[in-house]
Amino acid sequence: MDKAKMVKIYRKMLEIRFFEEKVFELYGQNLVPGTIHLYAGQEAVAVGVCENLREDDYIVSTHRGHGHCIAKGAKLDKTMAEILGKKTGYCKGKGGSMHIADFSIGMLGATAVVGAGLPIATGAGLSIKLRGTDQVVACFFGDGASNQGTFHEAINIAAIWKLPVLFVCENNLYAMGTCQTQVMLLKDIAKRASAYGIPGVSVNGNNVLDIFEVAQEAGKRARNHEGPTLIECKTYRHKGHSRFDPATYRPKEEVKAWLEQDPLHQFKKWLLEAGNVETTYLDQIEKQVITAIESAVKFAKDSPYPDPHEALEDVHAEWR
Ligand SMILES: Cc1ncc(C[n+]2csc(CCOP(=O)(O)OP(=O)(O)O)c2C)c(N)n1
Ligand SMILES: [Mg+2]
Structure with a gap:
């Protein structure tokens, strides 16, 4: 990987982190309708995977999806406007944080229904196969x-039909307040891949370079029409499940240990030590990202809310 690519990866991760911090702050000011699910701590997954994707490739996201959008190339201002429910947002303010989509960048949509993204990704994979292109789909889920039935059905069909899908499980150890150990005996979710006859790989979800490599391999396999891969990224969310959750169910030592493995700090350290990048250069990037986020917030705050009369527009498809 060349230096420009490494720096691009750092910038993207930084954009996601600072974006999330801003969303958290704006929520406190009552500017975000509904709730929010923050992605801080998991940035390496979105960026490590999406840096292997082309503009015409697809992603399918979750309720924790701001990071996926930004990593796939969503503009910060339109993403922020959508989260604030403004008319200038990607879905004219009607999707919000949990239902944001932008087909022009291959972002097929976030969904608040847990596990609902997997069949959508399989469907997109089938559409690619039928159209005979070499695109791929990356499907993020927790x-x-x-543990949902959709996981089994979607992966099994994708395996049988050799569809070009990267099933990316972001294993952050918790589903709301439920720890993984309470609901499954398996330690590595990637092992479930063997039930479908496809490769399954567990990777350090806080190491962006490791994720990049694994996703690169899975991407090649998908583009070569060899079928899907299940990638399990072991990671951790820094905050509670949603804005309302103080996450007191997590042992303090566990939180401390994971915070010490912050993906952003680790990658910065690596860039300075092994990547041969100067501190001053990274400081400069940090300033640029802060400015970009501030301008996105201004754009979103200055934008109008949709008119109540538009409430039902773009909601149902036209019958043709
Ligand atoms: C079908 C369904 N069941 C339950 C919920 C409530 N719910 C929202 S998020 C969530 C936990 C999801 O956990 P995970 O898939 O690990 O994703 P994470 O929040 O950790 O990113 C649950 C149970 C839901 N939205 N949809
Ligand atoms: Mg989880």
Whole structure:
């Protein structure tokens, strides 16, 4: 990987982290309708995977999806406007944080229904196969979602038909307040891949370079029409499940240990030590990202809310 690519990866991870911090702050000011599910701590997954995708590839996201959108190339201002429910947002303010989508960048949608993204990804994979292109789909979902029936059905069909899907499980150890150990005996969710006859790989979800490599391999396999891969990224969310959750169910030592493995700090350290990148250069990038986020917030705050008369527009498809 060349230096420009490494720096691009750092910038993207930083954009996601600072974006999330801003959303958290705006929520406190009552500017975000509904709730929010923060992605801080999991940035390496979105960026490590999406840096292997082309503009015409697809992603399918979850309730914790701001990071996936930004990693796939969503503009910060339109994403922020959507989260604030403004007319200038990607879905004219009607999707909000949990139902944001933008087909023009291959972002097929976030969904608040746990596990609902997997069949959508399989469907997109089938559409690619029928159209005969070499696109791929990356489907993000959580450890909790991997216990839904949709996980089994979607992966099994994708395996049988050799569909070009990267099933990316973000195992952050918890589904709301439920720890993985309370609901499954398996330690590695990737092992479930063997039930479908496809490769399954567990990777350090806080190491962006490791994820990049695994996703690269899975991407090649998908583009070569060899079928899907299940990638389990072991990671941790820094905050509670949603804005309302103080996450007191997590042992303090566990939180401390994971915070010490912050993906952003680890990658910065690596860039400075092994990547041969200067501190001053990274400081400069940090300033640019802060400015970009501030301008996105201004854009969103200055934008109007949709008119109540538009409430039902774009909600149902036209009958043709
Ligand atoms: C079908 C369904 N069941 C339950 C819920 C309530 N719910 C929302 S998020 C969530 C936990 C999801 O956990 P996981 O898949 O691990 O994703 P994470 O929140 O950790 O990113 C649950 C149970 C829901 N939204 N949809
Ligand atoms: Mg989880």
